[in-house]
């Protein structure tokens with residue numbers, strides 16, 4: 001993309017309404033635009049990151065054996081009456097009436113709908129286990145939407161749902177998602193720590209929140225410092241095999257959200273090993289047994305012919321919230337520092353002298369060699385403005401090209417995260433950018 005033709009509206013001023021750094025930077029870097037309280041339009045750069053995040057989520061869900069579907073945003077109130085949640089959900093649910101006076105709602109989550117869909121097809125225990133997920137917009141009429149996409153009213157969630165024959169099998173499905181989540185967040189360069197959590201309106205008695213430590217986080221959390229050194233990408237697990245050694249390792253140390261905090265267990269940990277911090281919840285997984293299958297009449301004949309209600313769990317990732325979390329975790333005074341895996345473009349190419357034949361040619365060559373991966377700053381602007389915008393937008397690499405370098409056939413490559421600079425030939429620069 002050429003900046004001279006792109007819709008990438010950066011702001012120099014700090015927007016007054018933004019209270020935390022990620023929100024400020026998302027507005028300043030032109031990633032999103034608020035259209036109503038807690039509702040955002042995604043501009044080109046923001047949309048590219050949202051898609052990259054979604055793609056990592058998708059790959060790890062598929063790897064763990066889940067299958068992607070796409071359910072609608074609008075649901076019928078009748079479905080929710082079956083589970084009893086239509087009234088329970090209260091004011092957070094956006095209720096809509098259609099032209100025939102039928103009660104509808106904008107889905108805040110999809111347990112009811114997926115249970116109903118699965119019920120239409122499941123014929124016997126041989127149709128178990130199954131795990132279905134989608135990445136779809138949700139609406140929750142939050143009392144206090146705030147911090148930009150972090151607590152929105154409309155937000156993008158990956159929500160997955162598992163169906164199993166036995167409690168044991170359901171716990172295996174839960175562990176598959178537990179491990180898939182560890183991998184998902186690690187691939188985005190985030191350290192997300194699973195913590196014992198409260199189940200709230202979803203239900204059940206087993207649940208973990210995946211939390212990223214950040215001063216601006218909305219949750220108070222308590223954890224053992226060992227978690228800070230765990231590496232989820234050290235090995236590729238066999239998702240069909242026994243995952244308990246991995247999950248046991250992660251649950252063997254104390255980690256809890258405020259609601260689940262146990263003072264006695266906490267005090268038993270030596271003081272120097274305790275970390276109490278603020279955190280951002282980027283994922284939440286639940287095992288709730290037959291809560292929805294029983295209330296919604298989902299059952300299949302088991303191996304002995306007797307009907308069984310499948311054991312279920314649900315698994316959520318805040319895809320749009322992750323953009324805020326990623327920026328909270330990776331920025332400096334000058335702007336965003338995108339991790340390579342989610343960056344909107346791999347490199348910003350800074351043409352320091354548009355109109356200079358040699359400079360234009362070298363920029364053009366680099367740009368052409370990186371289809372859809374480079375943002376070319378070919379604007380008629382001072383170099384200072386280009387440096388500032390490139391730092392603000394946060395591509396992992398900056399390729400700085402001016403007349404002197406161009407004459408020598410050299411590209412100055414800057415790593416956004418560290419500020420390291422390299423003088424390289426076009427080929428060597430390309431190799432580094434492609435990593």
Ligand code: P5A
Pocket residue numbers: 108109110111140142149150151152153155157158159160202281282283284285286314315316317318319320321
């Ligand atoms: C799990 C999947 C559920 O809804 N049902 C389907 C279960 N869980 S949850 O914890 O309520 O939400 C899952 C994740 O969605 C993100 N999230 C939000 N993101 C932005 N704005 C919001 N208002 C918001 N509410 C929830 C969180 O990351 C949460 O972990």
